[in-house]
Amino acid sequence: MTDQDRLSLIQSHVWTLELLGEALVQHDELLECEHNPHLSFRNTSGIHQAIRTISRLAGEQIGKLEKVKGD
Template sequence: MIDLERLSILQRYAWTLELLGEALVQHDEVLECEHNPQLSFRNTAGIHQAIRIISRLASEQCGKLLELEDSMAGEGG
């Protein structure tokens, strides 16, 4: 995978994390009016799990870019 593809993936991950964060904010506002804590807990837990997964994937892509950068620096390029 070329650097540009990895950067594009990272951009999509960051955008998705932003959307999930916005969903959490909106969900918190809904919770103030809602009286079903079990459903609310499941929704919040699902959003948090999605954020953790996407953050891990983004971290892996960053690591691959850094490894590539380090290997290129070692070759004098």
């Protein structure tokens, strides 16, 4: 994978994180109007897990870029 490919992948991961963050904010606003804690916990934990996974993947690609740059 080229450096440009890695940068593009990282950009995609970060963009997805922004979308997930926005979804979390909108979800929180929606919950203010509803009273279903089981649904809110499931949805919120799913979004948080997705954010952690994508952050890890982006971090791995950044680590590979730094390793290549250091060689």
